Amino acid sequence: MMTAGTPVPFGFVVHPPSLRYVRKAIPAMRFVPDGIVVSLIKFQKPYLISRVRKVSSVLGHEVQGFFVVCPLLPKQMLELEIESVLERIVGAGRIAERLGARILGLGAYTSIVGDKGRTVASRLSIAVTSGSAMTAWSAVEAIRHLAARRDVDPGGSTLAVIGASGSIGSLCTKVLAPSVRKVVITARHKDRLERLRGELAQSCSTEVCIEMDVHKAVAAASFVITTTSAPDALFAVDELRPGSVVADVSVPKNISKAENQRNDVKVVDVGRVRLPGRPEFSVDIGLSRGVVYACMAETMALALEGRLENFSLGDNISPDKVEEIGRIGRKHGFDVWLGESRDE
DSSP states (O other), X not given: OOOTTOOOOEEEEEOOSSHHHHHHHOGGGTTSOHHHHHXXXXXXXXXXXXXXXXXXXXXXXXXXXXXXXXXXXXXXXHHSOHHHHHHHHHHHHHHHHHTTOSEEEEOGGGGTXXXXXXXXXXXXXXXXXXXXXXXXXXXXXXXXXXXXXXXXXXXXSEEEEETTTXXXXXXXXXXXXXXXSEEEEXXXXXXXXXXXXXXXXXXXXXXXXXXXXXXXXXXXXXXXXXOOOOSSOOEEGGGSOTTOXXXXXXXXXXXXXXXXXXXXXXXXXXXXXXXXXXXXXXXXXXXXTTEEEHHHHHHHHHXXXXXXXXXXXXXXXXXXXXXXXXXXXXXXTOEEOOSSEEOO
């Protein structure tokens, strides 16, 4: 009988981020025109792409897992009829269920379509999590680490959060706001920013300003977190305040490279976590050995902890969850990854 705290197998849903990845996974598609490839994968069923072994804890526990593909491109997930997209994600989850997974993580766009995992969780018999809590934790920890490394007191500094009204952006804002002097929040929808400012006013005394101009927001801040899914860069490195730090969670990246390097600022691509030990994947996830995306790490940490619950779903994730998943991760030897960074 499974008891609380007993490590359990996990599943994780992935999807191809671009046609290039589809052609890499299915060589027969290399010479097929784009339009036909898009049409074909629209009808492809989910499938197992990788078994994951030796995900270990410093406490001596070890779990295995399964990566299952929901074969839809990001644009398809956003534009196809929502019910059909959800059924494809649920189908991927059912494969993980049949393989023995007891908790399922939702990767990339599978975690944001519809109601951000709630419907998927209601249609499966295993726990589901979006990974948003640990993704936010990776950005928060990056800011904390880099502030300490540069001997900068956050209490006297301004934090700007780009995309602050989104799930991850609002989580980062809520967690860090009490420890800084001022927060500048920006996003596309001012009404959502107003709601966030109201929530912050009830939880801390930090000054919170709404700024709809991204360029003005980053110019005013010593610390910047970017969390949008905007298709193009929103600002350039030469707009940053001297000595500032940027934790970029966004995909694609929100900051463009400058023509001339700046050694005084630090731009770090976050959303990645280093695992203890030497986990084995039968597919290349495109990161350094032992490093995974934070959403994957959240699922793995919960599996090691034996936490069979819907951990981070929907828009209203508690900021306490960010600190909690951080504690769980550190307990098992997980750490935020700052190795893949861009010093501009």
